[in-house]
Amino acid sequence: xxxxxxxxxxxxxxxxxxxFVLFTRTDLPPRYPLPxxxxxxxTGGDCHGIIVRLVEAxxxxxxxxxxxxxxxxxxxxxxxxxxxxxxxxAMLYHLAQAVRSERLRRxxxxxxxxxxxxxxxxxxxxxxxxxxMRERTLPLCPDPESREGGVTxxxxxxxxxxxxxxxxxxxxxxxxxxxxRLHVGNALTxxxxxxxxxxx
Amino acid sequence: MTSTIPTSDGASAVPPTFSELLxxxxxxxxxxxxxxxxxxxxxxxADPMKLIAYYRTLGIGVTRLDDLLLINDDKTEEELHxxxxxxxxxxSIASDGIFVFFVP
Numbered sequence: 001x002x003x004x005x006x007x008x009x010x011x012x013x014x015x016x017x018x019x020f021v022l023f024t025r026t027d028l029p030p031r032y033p034l035p036x037x038x039x040x041x042x043t044g045g046d047c048h049g050i051i052v053r054l055v056e057a058x059x060x061x062x063x064x065x066x067x068x069x070x071x072x073x074x075x076x077x078x079x080x081x082x083x084x085x086x087x088x089x090a091m092l093y094h095l096a097q098a099v100r101s102e103r104l105r106r107x108x109x110x111x112x113x114x115x116x117x118x119x120x121x122x123x124x125x126x127x128x129x130x131x132x133m134r135e136r137t138l139p140l141c142p143d144p145e146s147r148e149g150g151v152t153x154x155x156x157x158x159x160x161x162x163x164x165x166x167x168x169x170x171x172x173x174x175x176x177x178x179x180x181r182l183h184v185g186n187a188l189t190x191x192x193x194x195x196x197x198x199x200x
Numbered sequence: 201m202t203s204t205i206p207t208s209d210g211a212s213a214v215p216p217t218f219s220e221l222l223x224x225x226x227x228x229x230x231x232x233x234x235x236x237x238x239x240x241x242x243x244x245x246a247d248p249m250k251l252i253a254y255y256r257t258l259g260i261g262v263t264r265l266d267d268l269l270l271i272n273d274d275k276t277e278e279e280l281h282x283x284x285x286x287x288x289x290x291x292s293i294a295s296d297g298i299f300v301f302f303v304p
Contacts, residue, residue: 073294077278077279078278080292080294084283092294093297093298096294096296096298
């Protein structure tokens with residue numbers, strides 16, 4: 001069971017196979033650029049919570065949009081190495097466009113390191129399953145079909161899709177936000193298509 | 201290793217033309233100009249993205265077009281993937297999300 005007050009849930013989304021992604025405003029700081037601070041991710045029988053921020057300067061310790069983009073991009077690269085299918089190659093195109101837009105959108109003095117990636121405990125088709133950023137960890141599903149325990153790439157793309165939808169609502173004229181949102185949405189569609197083809 | 205677009209029954213299709221490949225994988229990506237491998241190897245043209253030099257750092261000496269496909273056998277290389285096309289070899293560059301197209 002996860003302990004979240006219903007009033008704190010600002011958005012609830014699900015993957016196509018029913019894993020939840022809950023966006024919460026518990027402890028949301030004043031003037032935070034997003035309507036949510038935490039995201040609870042269904043890991044298939046358990047739950048993994050992350051703090052999400054737009055950029056480092058937002059103050060909260062957590063995963064920035066760029067951190068999450070680089071993580072899902074790295075997983076897509078590993079998947080393309082395993083099996084270079086149409087949805088994965090197309091997803092890499094859209095993620096590259098989203099990363100480029102996000103880098104252009106960020107304040108120039110904003111500094112971000114790149115996440116580190118390492119193997120987890122479970123056997124996996126991929127060389128790594130755990131993303132680390134400033135001592136925060138994000139355990140990803142070890143299997144290409146995203147059926148086993150861990151956060152799925154589809155969930156991360158849903159987090160990013162929600163983040164950019166919320167940012168776009170506040171910054172309607174920002175072309176980098178619009179472009180990142182468009183390509184994250186397309187990448188999400190590609191990932192869902194990849195799963196449909198893989199799961200049969 | 202030859203990489204072509206997998207069909208639903210798992211068999212490999214006839215290599216697509218480059219424009220077909222581009223339309224299949226990312227229909228709104230800009231089409232790059234073909235790069236002549238011969239022109240690079242003879243020094244007539246520069247290696248525009250230093251890809252042939254990069255292959256060399258991985259221990260792959262590129263002397264003919266099909267050598268570009270050997271990148272697919274490198275288990276640690278996730279940035280580049282080579283696709284056989286009717287007219288040449290297309291390389292996808294993961295971080296940039298683009299294709300580079302080599303012809304003889």
